[in-house]
Amino acid sequence: MAIEKTDAIVIRVVEFSESSCVVTMFTRDFGKIAAMAKGARRPKSAFESAIDLLTTSRILFLHKSSDSLDLLTEAKVQRRFRASDSSLPHLYAGYYVAELLASLTDLGDPHTDLYDLAQDTICRLDDMQNPATVIARFELNALRFLGLLPTLDHCSSCGLKVSENRRIPFGQITGGILCQGCRRGQAQVVSVTWPVIVGMRQLVAADVGLSADLPEISTTVNGELRGLMNNYMSHLLGKRPRMIPFLGMLVQPSVCS
Ligand SMILES: [Zn+2]
Known part of the structure; x- marks a missing residue:
């Protein structure tokens, strides 16, 4: 497991427990990731608006191998979807x-x-x-x-130019x-x-x-x-x-x- 850093756009947020969410993000360097954001639903959570839909954040996450969820450890807002x-x-x-x-x-x-x-x-x-x-x-x-x-230029079946x-x-x-x-x-x-x-x-x-x-x-x-x-x-x-x-x-x- 390694701590990774990248920029990410939040594309889905699902409540996981009373205090945590699973956040799906499209990241610049790792493509799509699904990460647990522990404590994200608590008041004064460290993530705050960084995990709102379509917010762009600089994130740190623990990249897990195999099929288990990654772990989001830090998210700093760069841009909100206004x-x-x-x-x-x-x-x-x-x-x-x-x-x-x-x-x-x-x-x-x-x-x-x-x-x-x-x-x-x-x-x-x-x-x-x-x-x-x-x-x-x-x-x-x-x-x-x-x-x-x-x-869009040629016929998608025979390849002839379509005028x-x-x-x-x-x-x-x-x-x-x-x-x-x-x-x-x-x-x-x-x-x-x-x-x-x-x-x-x-x-x-x-x-x-x-x-x-x-x-x-x-x-x-x-x-x-x-x-x-x-x-x-x-x-x-x-x-x-x-x-x-x-x-x-x-x-x-x-x-x-
Ligand atoms: Zn054709």
Whole structure:
């Protein structure tokens, strides 16, 4: 057993006993960890708000081998998730980020790129940026880092280039767009308008750095993109993410800046 130090985002907190919690965190150096926070539920606990959902902390933890829980020994708050104070869509978007980090990653499998993306996403939600665009960018780039990005340039079945068309078929099983020839006979195909594919390409483009401005995506395209991602994420995870029913709120015109 070794004491380890890293930065971590809290993605799930479960009460364990009258005084303790099990905290799941997505860390920069160790990927997802599940750690016991002893005494965390006591008043004046040493952890205080460091184990609130989506808080980023510098943590010390005892890394246990095998299947047993790690032990959180110290957590110092670096950044709280403040969007929750002012906007319900931004709050739900944050919860969805936590849910995806928990469901898409395995314990002890580090992804520094995904950690930095998650951190950037939380900052953008705090900054009250358009939550629909921020979340779609998070989903697509998270899938990219995990090797699950849908094919957006070529047919996901035969590899031929797919040219612009009013509507483009997207295969859930083949994992991306389809040419008209391959569409026939494919199950689980949805059809989206061309601007949705263009928007997705822009969101995963290499020059969209962590500090760069996000592309302007209209409310209509964001709405369609949301529907596509709801289906695709459910397909990939084998279950519908719990936050999906709340994400419709992200694409209402009133919340888009
Ligand atoms: Zn094809």
